[in-house]
Amino acid sequence: MLDDDYFSAFKLKLNNDEFLLLFSVHLPSRTRMDKSQINAHASVVADGIKKATANHNTTKSIIIGDFNMNPFDDGMTLVTGFNAVMCPNIAKKIRRTYLKKDYDFYYNPMWDIMGKSSSNVKGTYYYTNTMESLYWNTFDQVLFSGSLLSDIIINEIKVIDHLGDTSLTTALSNKPNFKVYSDHLPISISYKEEIL
Known part of the structure; x- marks a missing residue:
């Protein structure tokens, strides 16, 4: 439907003659840009997504992909960025007004996944x-517009560290096995309705 340097958009038909827009994103790598530059790119990409959703009324x-930011970074949380919040009840308000402009809320469930004690990753x-003591980052994320929250199976959103019996992490440290697979672990989501 639409391709940009940092995102692609797809119009997906639902089984009730409605549709949703799926945006896949890949923002610049943090090895080539600093946080402030990526935050600036986030604002540009978020504006492009805002225009696409307005054009399709x-x-x-849903926005999914490699943001190269953590959920708490400015590009994710600023109203002029992705305006992504950790609280579904806030996202259900659909939008907020800031300086006389409306901005759609997005719910970011990845806050709940970060550092979860029951997971190996x-x-x-x-x-x-870096100087930061994060070690584990959550750069790969999924954001949902507030109007979709009742259609998403929130507790099935997860970071994938195994495909069947195959581990995507190293045996000793549970870090992503970048020499064999990828330096990023994938995520999965479940949607209640059939997408055609």
Whole structure:
């Protein structure tokens, strides 16, 4: 439907003659840009997504991909960025007005996944070459517009560290096995309705 340098958009038909917009994103790598530059890119991409949803007159959208930001980074939380919140009840308000402009809320369930004690992995990307003591980052995320929250199976959103019997992490450290697979771990979501 639409391709940009940092995102692609797809119009997906639901089984009740409605549709949703699915945006796949891949923002610049943090190895080539600093946080402030990626935050600036986030604002541009978020604005492009805002225009696409307005052109299709819908509030139903999902944004998924490699944001190269954590859920708490400015590009994710700023109203002029993705306006993504950790609380579904806030996202259900659909939008907020800031400086006389409307901005759609997005719910970011990845806050709940970060550092979860019941999981072997604590994020989607492991990195140690910064002054920050994060180590585990959650760069791969999914955001839902507030109008979709009743259609998403929230407790089935997860970081994938196994495909069947195959581990995507190293045996000793549970870090992503980048030499064999990828330096990022994938995520999965479940949607209650059939998507055609």
